[in-house]
Amino acid sequence: MKRINSYNELFNLLNVEDDLTVSFHHHLRNGDYVLNKTMLELDKLNIKNLTLAASGIFNAHEPIVPLIEKGTISSIYTNYLNGPVAKVVSEGKLKDKLIMQTHGGRPRSIEEGELVIDIAFIAVSAVDKSGNGNGTDGSTVLGALGYSISDVEKAKQVVLITDTVVDELSYVEIDGKYVDYVLVLDEIGDQFLIQSGTTSITRNPVSLKIARDTVSVIEETGYLKNGLSFQTGAGGTSLAVAKYLKKKMIKNNIKGSFASGGITGYLVDMLEEGLFDELYDVQCFDLDAVRSLKKNKNHHLMSASEYANPLTSPIVDKLDIMILGATEIDVNFNVNVTTASDGYIIGGSGGHSDTAAGSKLAIVVTNLVKARTPIIVDEVLTKTTPGKDIDILVTEYGIAINPLRGDLLNKLEDSELKIKTIEELRSIASNLVGKEKRLKKSNDVIGYVEYRDGNIIDKIYKV
Amino acid sequence: MSSYLFVPGNNPGMVQSAHVFDAKGVIFDLEDAVSVQDKDSAKDLLKAYLETAAFDNVYIRVNDIYDLGKNEIEEFNNFDISGYVIPKANTKVMSLVEKYTNKSLIPIIETPEAVLTMKEIGEFDNVTGMLLGGEDLATNIDVVRTLDDIELLYARHKLVMVCAYLGIDSIDTPFTDTDNDESLEESVKYSKMIGMSARSSIHPNQIPIINEIYKPTLEEIEFATKVVEAAKINDSGVFSVDGKMVDLPVIIRAKNILKKAKAYEKN
Structure with missing residues (x-):
C-alpha cells in the first residue's frame, strides 16, 4: 500500500487510460466530493469512454454532466440516479449504455465477474498506516461502507481516498490487504449532507393515516409477533410506520429480532429501547446512526452482498416486513421507482426489488393521488420491481392485497380495514382526478433495468 | 364514529x-x-x-x-x-x-x-x-x-x-x-x-x-352482550350479571353499546 498526496502521482501509478471502468460508492450522498474530484481529474488527462460504476448518483454530482456530454463518461452502472446527471442521461446524452442495477444485483455482478471494475475509488473517513479503512473515524464521517465492499474485494486496483490518517482505527471495515493506494486529500465531503430524507416524523395527516393502517394490516396478517424483523426507509410515511409499529410493539409487549438496511436514528432508538435485538447496517441515513454504529455492539456492519446479493443468503431473505415506496404501481402490482410520469429518471431500485423479493411481507405505502396524478396505473412506465414480489398496497383510500397472496386475503376476510381490489382503488383515483394522460415513449432506448439476478426486465427510453 | x-x-x-x-x-x-x-x-x-x-x-x-x-x-x-x-x-x-x-x-x-x-x-x-x-x-x-x-x-x-x-x-x-x-x-x-x-x-x-x-371497549362489549343475553331469559325486572345489578336502564345502555359497536364495525 502506498500513500499518495496528489491525483497526478496517483494516475501515473495507476496507468489510467481510455475505456476503464471506475467505481465509487454513494455513502456520502449529497455531501460527496470524491466522485466529482476524481472524474474531473481524469478528464484533465483527456481520457475517453470511461464506464462509471457508482452505487448511487445524486444532485451533488452535477459537475460530471459535461463529462457525459463530451464522452469522457460513456456508460453508467448505478442503483440510483437522480438530479442533473439523471436529466442529461434521460435526454439521451450518454453515448453508450445505462444499466440500472439493484443494491443486491450490483455486488452479485461484481462477484460473478459480469461487472469488472478496473479501479475502485473508495471514500473512507479514516485510514491507518496499514491501509485499513472505515467510515466512522476521522473528521468526515460517513457511517457504514456496505456498498463498497465488493468493489474493494474484486476491483483490479483499489484506491482509498480520505482526509484523515490515524495510527489505529476503532475498527476495520475495509481490509488493507485489498488496498493498492491511499490518496489523502484536504477534504472528502460534507458529512452533514449525507442525511437521507427527513429524520423527523411527519405530521401530514394523510401520511399518518397510511402509516397507521399499515401497522394495522401488519397486525391483522399475523406478522406483529415476537422475533419480527423490519425494514423501512427514511422520511415521510416510512418513518411514520416505524413510529406506529414501535407504539404497537410496546403496547403488545413484542420484541423484534432485527431491523436492517439504511439505518436512521429512529431505528437506533428502537434498538436502545430493547425493541430490536440487532441492527444490520449497510448505510447510515443520519449521524445518530453513525454514532450508534461506533458504540453499540448490536449495531452490525453488513456489505451490500450480505444485505441483498441473491446468490448468497442475504439479510433480505430473513426479513419479515418491508415498507416500500412507489412512484407508480400498476394493476398487476409492478412498481416503478425509476422514472417520473414525464419519463425522466428520478431514482432507481436501490434495495427496492431486493427487499420486495426477500421479505415475507412487502408493503408499498403511497398516497392514492400525488399532485393530482393517480399513482395506480394500467401499466407502469418503467418496471423496477415485479408485481409478484409485492404483497400489499396501502393508500389513504384503502388497502389492496395482491391476489397471489390468497393467504393474506383469507386472514383479512373479516377485517375492519378497508380492503379493496387494486382496480377499485384505481377507480377511486380516476373519480377524483380523472384518468391520467400517459407519456408516449420514444423509440430510443437509453438504458436498461437489470433485475437482481442479472436479467433485463425493462428498458428506459429517451425523453 | x-x-x-x-x-x-x-x-x-x-x-x-x-x-x-x-x-x-x-x-x-x-x-x-x-x-x-x-x-x-x-x-x-x-x-x-x-x-x-x-x-x-x-x-x-x-x-x-x-x-x-x-x-x-x-x-x-x-x-x-x-x-x-x-x-x-x-x-x-x-x-x-x-x-x-x-x-x-x-x-x-x-x-x-x-x-x-x-x-x-x-x-x-x-x-x-x-x-x-x-x-x-x-x-x-x-x-x-x-x-x-x-x-x-x-x-x-x-x-x-x-x-x-x-x-x-x-x-x-x-x-x-x-x-x-x-x-x-x-x-x-x-x-x-x-x-x-x-x-x-x-x-x-x-x-x-x-x-x-x-369506540366501545372490548370489556364494554363483552359485558353488554352478557346483559342482553341474560335479559332474554330473565323475566324478573332486576337480575345480576358478574355481580352487578341489572335493571331496565342498564339493559337499554347495553343495547346502545352493542348498536354503537356495530356501527364502528361497519366503518
Whole structure:
C-alpha cells in the first residue's frame, strides 16, 4: 500500500487510460466530493469512454454532466440516479449504455465477474498506516461502507481516498490487504449532507393515516409477533410506520429480532429501547446512526452482498416486513421507482426489488393521488420491481392485497380495514382526478433495468 | 364514529383527502378558516369537488346568515350534501335559515344567548345536532380557554341535556391545541363521560384518537352482550350479571353499546 498526496502521482501509478471502468460508492450522498474530484481529474488527462460504476448518483454530482456530454463518461452502472446527471442521461446524452442495477444485483455482478471494475475509488473517513479503512473515524464521517465492499474485494486496483490518517482505527471495515493506494486529500465531503430524507416524523395527516393502517394490516396478517424483523426507509410515511409499529410493539409487549438496511436514528432508538435485538447496517441515513454504529455492539456492519446479493443468503431473505415506496404501481402490482410520469429518471431500485423479493411481507405505502396524478396505473412506465414480489398496497383510500397472496386475503376476510381490489382503488383515483394522460415513449432506448439476478426486465427510453 | 372534522374549504389538498380519516361527518368550512379574499374561490373549489365526489355526511359551515351565509345556502342546496352548520345561531337566525333550506342543520352554540336558548334553537325542524363553539363562547364571556375547558362546564353539560331531551346529536367543541395529543385524550374522555355524542376537530390527526376513545371497549362489549343475553331469559325486572345489578336502564345502555359497536364495525 502506498500513500499518495496528489491525483497526478496517483494516475501515473495507476496507468489510467481510455475505456476503464471506475467505481465509487454513494455513502456520502449529497455531501460527496470524491466522485466529482476524481472524474474531473481524469478528464484533465483527456481520457475517453470511461464506464462509471457508482452505487448511487445524486444532485451533488452535477459537475460530471459535461463529462457525459463530451464522452469522457460513456456508460453508467448505478442503483440510483437522480438530479442533473439523471436529466442529461434521460435526454439521451450518454453515448453508450445505462444499466440500472439493484443494491443486491450490483455486488452479485461484481462477484460473478459480469461487472469488472478496473479501479475502485473508495471514500473512507479514516485510514491507518496499514491501509485499513472505515467510515466512522476521522473528521468526515460517513457511517457504514456496505456498498463498497465488493468493489474493494474484486476491483483490479483499489484506491482509498480520505482526509484523515490515524495510527489505529476503532475498527476495520475495509481490509488493507485489498488496498493498492491511499490518496489523502484536504477534504472528502460534507458529512452533514449525507442525511437521507427527513429524520423527523411527519405530521401530514394523510401520511399518518397510511402509516397507521399499515401497522394495522401488519397486525391483522399475523406478522406483529415476537422475533419480527423490519425494514423501512427514511422520511415521510416510512418513518411514520416505524413510529406506529414501535407504539404497537410496546403496547403488545413484542420484541423484534432485527431491523436492517439504511439505518436512521429512529431505528437506533428502537434498538436502545430493547425493541430490536440487532441492527444490520449497510448505510447510515443520519449521524445518530453513525454514532450508534461506533458504540453499540448490536449495531452490525453488513456489505451490500450480505444485505441483498441473491446468490448468497442475504439479510433480505430473513426479513419479515418491508415498507416500500412507489412512484407508480400498476394493476398487476409492478412498481416503478425509476422514472417520473414525464419519463425522466428520478431514482432507481436501490434495495427496492431486493427487499420486495426477500421479505415475507412487502408493503408499498403511497398516497392514492400525488399532485393530482393517480399513482395506480394500467401499466407502469418503467418496471423496477415485479408485481409478484409485492404483497400489499396501502393508500389513504384503502388497502389492496395482491391476489397471489390468497393467504393474506383469507386472514383479512373479516377485517375492519378497508380492503379493496387494486382496480377499485384505481377507480377511486380516476373519480377524483380523472384518468391520467400517459407519456408516449420514444423509440430510443437509453438504458436498461437489470433485475437482481442479472436479467433485463425493462428498458428506459429517451425523453 | 363519533367525530366531525372541520376542513378549510379553500385548501384543495385537504378537501380532496377529507373523507379518508373516518370521521362521522366532514364539515367544509367557508367561515372562520377562509379569509375574505378566498371566500369565492373556496365556494368554487367545493362545488367542483362535490360534483365529482360522492360521500355521506358532508356539511358546509356557511358564513353569517345576515352576510354571505344566505347566498351560500342557496348555492349549495342543489348539491348532494347532508346539510349546513350554522354559525352564531339564535332563534332568529334559525327561523331565517329554515326558509332557505330543507337540509339537515347543525347550529353552533357560541354566544351566551345561544346557551340560554339552546332548547328553542334545537327545536327547529331539521336540526339534527348542536355543536358547541368553545372559542367564540369563551371570547363572548371574556375568558381564556383552558386545557380542561372548566370555563365551558355549564354550556357543555347543558348541551348534553338539551340534545338528549330532543333526541339529537350533542357535538363537543374542537380541541384546538393540535400538538397536544395527551390533553386531547383527556378532553375527549371527558366529552364521552358526560354524554356528548360526538367531538368535533380541526385537525385530521385528532380523528383516530377521538374515534378510539368513543369506540366501545372490548370489556364494554363483552359485558353488554352478557346483559342482553341474560335479559332474554330473565323475566324478573332486576337480575345480576358478574355481580352487578341489572335493571331496565342498564339493559337499554347495553343495547346502545352493542348498536354503537356495530356501527364502528361497519366503518
